[in-house]
Amino acid sequence: MRLRTIFATALAAAVLAAAQWSTTDALIVRPAWNSFTTSTEQPALDLDFRLNPLHDDISFTRASAAMCFNSAGTLTTFASGAARLPCYTFDGSNWINRGLLIEEARTNLCLQSEDLSTTWVDAAVTSVGISTNTTVAPDGNTTADTLTDNSAVNFEGLKQTFTVANNSTSWTATAYIKKDSDETRFPELQIILSGGTQQRVNVSLNTSTGAILERSSTGQTVVSVQDAGDYWRLRVTVDNNTTGNVTLEVFLFPAAGITLGTIVASATGSIIAWGLALENAASPSSYISTTTTAVTRAIDAATMSDVAWLNQSEGTILIEASLPALAGPANYLIQIDDGGSFDRLFLLGDTDDKLKFNTTNSGGNNASSAAADSLVVGTPFKAIGAYAQDDVVVGKDGVLDSTPDTSVDLPTADTLTTVRFGDSHAGDRTWNGYIARITYWNRRLGDVRLQDKSAP
Numbered sequence: 001m002r003l004r005t006i007f008a009t010a011l012a013a014a015v016l017a018a019a020q021w022s023t024t025d026a027l028i029v030r031p032a033w034n035s036f037t038t039s040t041e042q043p044a045l046d047l048d049f050r051l052n053p054l055h056d057d058i059s060f061t062r063a064s065a066a067m068c069f070n071s072a073g074t075l076t077t078f079a080s081g082a083a084r085l086p087c088y089t090f091d092g093s094n095w096i097n098r099g100l101l102i103e104e105a106r107t108n109l110c111l112q113s114e115d116l117s118t119t120w121v122d123a124a125v126t127s128v129g130i131s132t133n134t135t136v137a138p139d140g141n142t143t144a145d146t147l148t149d150n151s152a153v154n155f156e157g158l159k160q161t162f163t164v165a166n167n168s169t170s171w172t173a174t175a176y177i178k179k180d181s182d183e184t185r186f187p188e189l190q191i192i193l194s195g196g197t198q199q200r201v202n203v204s205l206n207t208s209t210g211a212i213l214e215r216s217s218t219g220q221t222v223v224s225v226q227d228a229g230d231y232w233r234l235r236v237t238v239d240n241n242t243t244g245n246v247t248l249e250v251f252l253f254p255a256a257g258i259t260l261g262t263i264v265a266s267a268t269g270s271i272i273a274w275g276l277a278l279e280n281a282a283s284p285s286s287y288i289s290t291t292t293t294a295v296t297r298a299i300d301a302a303t304m305s306d307v308a309w310l311n312q313s314e315g316t317i318l319i320e321a322s323l324p325a326l327a328g329p330a331n332y333l334i335q336i337d338d339g340g341s342f343d344r345l346f347l348l349g350d351t352d353d354k355l356k357f358n359t360t361n362s363g364g365n366n367a368s369s370a371a372a373d374s375l376v377v378g379t380p381f382k383a384i385g386a387y388a389q390d391d392v393v394v395g396k397d398g399v400l401d402s403t404p405d406t407s408v409d410l411p412t413a414d415t416l417t418t419v420r421f422g423d424s425h426a427g428d429r430t431w432n433g434y435i436a437r438i439t440y441w442n443r444r445l446g447d448v449r450l451q452d453k454s455a456p
Helices: 002-019 023-027 447-454
Strands: 045-048 058-061 066-069 075-078 087-090 095-102 106-108 129-135 144-149 158-163 170-178 186-194 199-205 212-214 221-228 231-239 247-257 269-279 295-297 301-304 315-322 331-337 344-349 354-360 367-374 381-388 391-396 418-421 433-441
Touching: 066 087, 066 095, 095 315, 106 269, 129 269, 144 247, 158 269, 170 186, 170 247, 186 231, 186 269, 199 221, 199 231, 212 221, 315 331, 315 344, 315 447, 331 433, 344 381, 354 381, 354 391, 367 381, 381 447, 391 447
Parallel strands: 367 391
Antiparallel strands: 045 433, 058 301, 066 075, 087 095, 095 433, 106 295, 129 144, 144 269, 158 247, 170 231, 170 269, 186 199, 186 247, 199 212, 221 231, 247 269, 301 418, 315 381, 315 433, 331 344, 331 418, 344 354, 354 367, 381 391
């Protein structure tokens, strides 16, 4: 009877303590409240970015407002200096919590991104019909516009023209187009670069199914569509080619054809459009609202300087993350460094779309381990990196590098002082995606545990 009483008392105390657990407790591991089964499984650090707010030990800056979707599927504005979390993406059925969004600085050059009745001009012989503020937009405001092509003789659409540099950089245009069941007309988004050897990209959209088809593009191009709940976000990317192209035009046609991927002037019909953007980049970023001038969203920077939990001689890092796009330079998930590039540990998505875990040492003999599977746009994954002397290995979704680096000197000469979430020390390798959770063990877990921890 006495044992039962002691057990009941302890259980009641545990329930009471659990009821007092706060979201802050979840960010830095508290042994009483974690899901790890034994003391040897206990991590030294566990940051869950699907919870809000950030832990006090994390320093966050961004010198502008920024946006992401909330749990209700509404595009929400976060004030300057406020971390974007939790952020959600739509998987076709539900809005899924993806955690913290970290992005580089970007500029939307499209003016009047939410008002197609001004700045935008007719792109064809006859004028397109424009009805402003007809429908609720992704941000919850009634600011989406209806575009109508009612001519069975001429194409009707809108365009905006820009002067650009004669170089080889990439340009990306996006537009939110509302879903509907109309499969009798197919809208099209285009970029045309002209003045030298013309480069162009054209993509048509089925507003019912989200199917897209690229048509008659030239040069290096990418097209895609993102499911954004009640809307599709349509995207086109094309590279300039240093041949004298200094004029760029973005076109949006509500009814370019009567079948997907073809154009015919007799097509007629309407679409609801909102949130157009043009970025001088190889991939789209989160939406940036504009009116009469271009608007820049500043870089997200999240760091931690309290690294008492870190073991420089051995350790294991597990990260759950996802990328909305793959393009450009290497994207860093995490870097732990001495304030610069000489001594550091870092997990990244490299330019070949492979996940890698690298170490650099001011004395040389650096390490790199690469996962076999490529990163996939929009698909969440688990990355794990483990290190010890002459032992560096990376894994993705339960599969470890079959040829780990077994000849390496770890960066132990200098003290590692800083953790950078979603970027490098230089601030030019931004993750440009979501980080859901980071867990760190101050020992090198065995390969079986690495596979188990990183399994989908």
